[in-house]
Amino acid sequence: MTTSAPVPAGGVSNQITGGVFFSAVIQGRDVQVVLPPEIQPALTGLPPASSVFTGREQAVGALRNALAPARPGGVQLVSAVAGMAGIGKTELVLQTARDVLAAGWFPGGVLFVDMFGYDSDRRMTAADALAGWLTAIGIPGEHIPAGEQDRSRLWRSVLNAYTGQGRRLLLIIDNVSSEDQVRPLLFGDGRVPALLTSRHTLDLDARLHDVDVLGPDAALAMIGEVLAARRGPDDPRLLPEARAGLAGLVEVCAGLPLALRIVAALLADRPHLRPQAMVERLRGDRHRLDGLSRQQAAVRAAFDMSYRHLNDAQARLFRLLPVNPGPDIATAAVARLADLGEQQAAGLLADLERAHLITEPAAERWSMHDLLRLYATGQQSADGEQLEVDQARERLYGYYRDTAREANTHLSATTPSETSTFGDRSAALAWLDAEHTNLIATVTAAPDHVAVTAAVLAAVLIPFLDFRRHFTDWLTIMTRVGDFCRARGDKYGEAFASDSRGLALRQLRRFDEAIAAHTEARVTFRAKGDRHAEGVAWDGLGLALRKLRRFDEAIEAHTRARLIFRAIRDPHGEGIAWHNLGSALAEARRFDRAIAAYAEAGVIFRTTGDRYAEGGAWGGLGSALTDVRRFDEAVAAHTKARDIFRAAGDSHGEGTACNNLGTALRRLRRFDEAVEALTKARDIYRATADQHGEGLAWNNLGLALADTGRYDEAVEAHTKARDIYRAIGDRHGEGMAWNNLGQALADSRRYDEAVTAHTKARDIYRATGDRYGEGSAWNNLGLALTGLRRFEEAVEAHAEGGVIFQEIGDRYAEGATWNNLGTALRHLGRIDEAVAAHTRARDVFRAIEDRHGEGSAWHNLGLALVEMRRIDEARAGWEQALAAYTGTDDSHRADTVRKLLDRHPPSTIPDDVR
Secondary structure, three states, X not given: OOOOXXXXXXXXXXXXXXXXEEEEEEOOEEEEEEEOOOEOHHHHOOOOOOOOOOOOHHHHHHXXXXXXXXXXXXXXXXXXXXXXXXXXXXXXXXXXXXXHXXXXXXXXXXXXXXXXXXXXXXXXXXXXXXXXXXXXXXXXXXXXXXXXXHHHHXXXXXXXXXXXXXXXXXXXXXXXXXXXXHHHHOOOOOOOOEEEEEOOOOOOOOEEEEOOOOOHHHHHHHHHHHHHHHHOOOOHHHOHHHHHHHHHHHHHOOXXXXXXXXXXXXXXXXXXXXXXXXXXXXXXXXXXXXXXXXXXXXXXXXXXXXXXOOOHHHHHHHHHHHHOOOOOEEHHHHHHHHOOOHHHHHHHHHHHHHOOOOEEEEOOEEEOOHHHHHXXXXXXXXXXXXXXXXHHHHXXXXXXXXXXXXXXXXXXXXXXXXXXXXXXXXXXXXXHHHHHHHHHHHHHOOOHHHHHHHHHHHHHHHHHHHHOOOHHHHHHHHHHHHHHHHHOOOXXXXXXXXXXXXXXXXXXXXXXXXXXXXXXXXXXXXXXXXXXXXXXXXXXXXXXXHHOOOHHHHHHHHHXXXXXXXXXXXXXXXXXXXXXXXXXXXXXXXXXXXXXHXXXXXXXXXXXXXXXXXXXXXXXXXXXXHHOOOHHHHHHHHHHHXXXXXXXXXXXXXXXXXXHHHHHHHHOOOHHHXXXXXXXXXXXXXXXXXXXXXXXXXXXXXXXXHHOOOHHHHHHHHHHHHHHHHHHOOHHHHHHHHHHHXXXXXXXXXXXXXXXXXXXXXXXHHHHOOHHHHHHHHHHHHHHHHHOOOHHHHHHHHXXXXXHHHHHOOHHHHHHHHHHHHHHHHHOOOHHHHHHHHHHXXXXXXXXOOHHHHHHHHHHXXXXXXXXXXXXXXXXXXXXXXXXXXXXXXHHHHHHHHHHHHHOOOOOOOHHHO
């Protein structure tokens, strides 16, 4: 009978159920993620296709032919749709996408991005587009690389995963102005085709589709369809005798769909407006637009005519809409932008939508064609309204800042929730999710006169970005704030941004950069005499140092933070520092001090009413109690943590608590409950896109499955954990998974594979400086070698592990290693040494009051004594083992000992041991 030293295991995770599992590469590392089985249009922002579409049947047919799965020669990689602005390129690809999706050609779905290539204020880079797509399909923010090249490599791995599962994707890349904007987004072969649009013929390996103006019949049909849809087919302007007027509109609009839709909307909105009168006005406008091409003049004339037909309130709102920096804007935001009541704003927006000057891509959200946006911006200057525009921007930015701040109160446990706008936490989160892109754009695009407002907004957004794990956005906005403060010579603001950047960098696993950022901030805060900010920076520094396993430095940093917060009488800050200090002490395996630190944190959080932080303190305390084998107390602590996070609606926190609860339940041998808790943790972590946590949950689930004899499932679980850790570049986690995988393989009697796994674990632990992990790997390697009957090597491995555990003072692991060493010695016939080793293991377990470990040592000691024919002493040992196993509810091992007692009556030497 053998026991193995415990393997480090903790808890956190991520999931999208029913998806596609893939391997990818980030900065030279492998990545594995579960992807959604289908990319839905709502997820990717695919705009709805227009209900009025005509005259493009041949163009749609050509694009469909290029995308058809059974197309001779294979699917065309890229179909590039080129044509002048306003000619209908986007509508053409949207209509084509609708057709091919309905035909089932792309079971994986469609991904859409507007590159805003011809809008200098909103132009996207390829890196921006890749980050958006990777986020949309479920890649956690901390695993999206910083560089464009690495993002592109990860993106290709994602696409390869979909195609490998037979789930073909279609990419739509709109408004591309250069080859550099699009090349990193493309897959490289025809398995993931792309439709892209541009005003230029791009230098790409693509099937070119030039879009021309609509012919007279198609253009006339478009006007007629818009008019009939709005006014009914009996509108007298649709009668044959009115055809000449409509045909004149077709001519002056130069066959451009954008212009045609606008003039058709004018006709539909004004039942008494005669087509011929519009023709005369448009011709007059075109004649004055010298220097423009015929098509450009037609579009501009259509814009001018539509704009002149707006009343003052409509025209004013039209001019102000481009102030919003994001891709669309909500009705409530428009109301603040224009200083209007919400109902009045909604009415004016509906007027502009009917005039085809804006679109409504989603309920109560509005967007503008980039040409119309440019035109509206031009009207601001023409009407000398820069002051009003600046005031509108201040109102809009203030609205985003104030509403985000109010929403943020629903995410904070220590701030009373403001409910004048949001009834509850879910409503606040829904608003933040809907406005996410606008809020980030507001910070990054802010001109100088609203930069302070944008900086405040950035600070307000941090809890939301942290909660939703949008770490790349967090880093982006705080980099912008830092640049702004640096330009103004604001050293304090720059330090604040640097400290916040450090937190984002740590979440993105860029630990060295995080340490540099926190150190820079700390030095500045100290020089400025801001003790509170200095304490926060020390605490952040400790978190980053801990991730690099520089535990002594981390402990020092958190201790400094704690002393500062106590000195300035900030109990909540002190509580956080105590909690983080407890985590550092636990990882340094100073468990008694860690328990005391967590307990201090819990008392403070209960006193200050921070239930969320209290849940974290209970969780940390439970993990430390597990490490010192106070399992009943650990289960109670983790259950309290789970209940607190569940009540707060924090699914990620609940997942962490379930993971840790499962570990404690396993150590109490309540295996079924442990498997249930750990499965719940794994599912929550996946759903919240926390790969690191998912790896921990898989790891702990594997241990619980092995305890129930489900060894094949345990091997699979630890393999998944290993692959996830390798993917995210967590070397320590990978070592832990290799170690546990080796145990599961040994349990399955796959000893050769187990030896390989434990050797890999040992080498990783040694490289990362984890002495406890290295000792555990040595011990488990000895067990696998014993399974292969390579006993001499097993003795050496256990001896190595024992030395390490003695050095670091881990008594339980030391006892387990002595026990296993005794078994290896017994197989070599070195019985006296075996008896000494098992006796030493027994004494260690007795000293730390570990009844189950003591029972195992008595059990093995009895086997060694039988080899020496000291039967009565062996039976006495087994009686002790039986009592220990019975007391700890280990019925399986208790039965094994009973059988030994039956086989070896007093003073009898069995034939099988002679």
